[in-house]
Amino acid sequence: MKTLWIEGEDAEALRGFARSQPHPYRLYETEEGFVLELVAVEPRTVEEARARFGGRVRELELAEEGCRDDA
DSSP states (O other): OOEEEEEOOOHHHHHHHHHHHSOOOOEOOOHHHHHHEEEOOHHHHHHHHHHHHHHGGGEEEOOOOOOOOOO
């Protein structure tokens, strides 16, 4: 499963991009601005994000998911 992180200072621009996509998203606030996380993205979404937001886009591939056994 691919996840996309996009960094930016304009929350509305990030929110608008997220809402134009068919993927679940989260918008995080940081000291420097915002990070948009899109989950289960398709290749065209990555291309659109890079065209719109440039080098502030990171594509991640889920390597492992788990939880504590004693929880």
